[in-house]
Amino acid sequence: MKALILEEIGKLALREVPEPEPGQGETLVAVTRCALCRTDAKMWLRGQRDLVLPRVLGHEICGVRESDGQRVAVWPAESCGKCSHCMAGSENLCGNIRVLGFNKDGGFAEKVMVGESSLLSLPSALGDDLACLAEPLACAINALEQSETPRGANILIFGAGSLGLLLALAAIDLGAIPTIVEINRDKLHRSRMFRIGLGIAAVESPGSGLFDIAINACPASETFHQGVSRLKPGGIFCMFSGFNQDENFPSCWINEIHYRQLRVVGAYGCARSHFTKAVNLLDRSQDEVRLLIDKEIDLESAPEGLQEILAGQALKIEVVFR
Numbered sequence: 001m002k003a004l005i006l007e008e009i010g011k012l013a014l015r016e017v018p019e020p021e022p023g024q025g026e027t028l029v030a031v032t033r034c035a036l037c038r039t040d041a042k043m044w045l046r047g048q049r050d051l052v053l054p055r056v057l058g059h060e061i062c063g064v065r066e067s068d069g070q071r072v073a074v075w076p077a078e079s080c081g082k083c084s085h086c087m088a089g090s091e092n093l094c095g096n097i098r099v100l101g102f103n104k105d106g107g108f109a110e111k112v113m114v115g116e117s118s119l120l121s122l123p124s125a126l127g128d129d130l131a132c133l134a135e136p137l138a139c140a141i142n143a144l145e146q147s148e149t150p151r152g153a154n155i156l157i158f159g160a161g162s163l164g165l166l167l168a169l170a171a172i173d174l175g176a177i178p179t180i181v182e183i184n185r186d187k188l189h190r191s192r193m194f195r196i197g198l199g200i201a202a203v204e205s206p207g208s209g210l211f212d213i214a215i216n217a218c219p220a221s222e223t224f225h226q227g228v229s230r231l232k233p234g235g236i237f238c239m240f241s242g243f244n245q246d247e248n249f250p251s252c253w254i255n256e257i258h259y260r261q262l263r264v265v266g267a268y269g270c271a272r273s274h275f276t277k278a279v280n281l282l283d284r285s286q287d288e289v290r291l292l293i294d295k296e297i298d299l300e301s302a303p304e305g306l307q308e309i310l311a312g313q314a315l316k317i318e319v320v321f322r
């Protein structure tokens with residue numbers, strides 16, 4: 001089968017490799033779509049904490065289970081199923097988790113080997129073009145859950161990239177009111193159809209209003225200061241993206257957390273329950289979500305696609321296997 005392999009940092013190579021052999025409890029999935037993620041691009045060029053090389057990247061996957069021809073979305077992880085985090089439904093915190101495209105081979109290949117319990121059958125009306133976006137949407141749903149989002153909450157979202165927009169979609173589904181901040185005019189423009197469809201306000205700076213929750217869907221560390229200073233007393237800042245550079249945060253920023261009794265929470269990846277909710281929300285929001293897909297490419301073109309994603313020139317690009 002064909003697979004795009006990250007052999008070393010900076011070196012992606014299209015190779016012919018043997019099909020993986022499923023072990024106990026595993027199954028082969030013929031990949032139909034794998035969406036490109038900014039994290040894939042960053043891993044290619046800079047590495048990542050959880051990346052183990054060589055590796056087939058790609059963690060936004062859907063396909064067909066070989067054993068029965070069922071269309072499935074792939075929750076891109078395998079957890080131990082026994083630890084306290086797994087038992088509590090927070091599998092993404094499992095100490096023994098393996099994640100497809102990070103430390104287990106992912107979806108930039110014609111076939112991927114997956115644990116049976118990581119597969120979710122797709123509703124018949126949900127196309128593969130949308131189903132492969134279940135993972136990023138599930139991560140957004142996790143962030144809103146960590147932020148304890150109530151109905152009517154005003155949420156400040158930094159970044160009008162695909163994750164910021166999926167956060168807004170999931171926030172509206174919870175009855176919350178998102179406002180997106182995006183300093184890049186091209187990105188504001190690129191996201192307009194999606195935002196108009198959902199009636200989401202977007203601004204170049206957050207102004208003077210106060211919010212219940214702030215979430216960063218971009219790596220700029222200034223978003224921490226901006227977010228914290230725009231929170232109501234008792235508000236929550238959710239760190240959804242890691243920050244770009246090493247940064248010494250001035251104590252006056254951190255003291256805001258103390259004086260106004262703010263909370264800072266983290267969100268990383270998604271659990272199975274978030275993934276199930278995401279597939280359901282995609283099914284209910286098909287027309288809107290389709291507006292995020294800029295381009296469909298073949299596996300050979302994935303490196304150029306990743307460059308475009310990294311440069312912020314596209315919202316979502318999907319590799320299509322025929």
Ligand SMILES: [Zn+2]
Pocket residue numbers: 037038039040059060136
């Ligand atoms: Zn991703």
Ligand SMILES: [Zn+2]
Pocket residue numbers: 079080081082083084085086091094095096
């Ligand atoms: Zn576990």
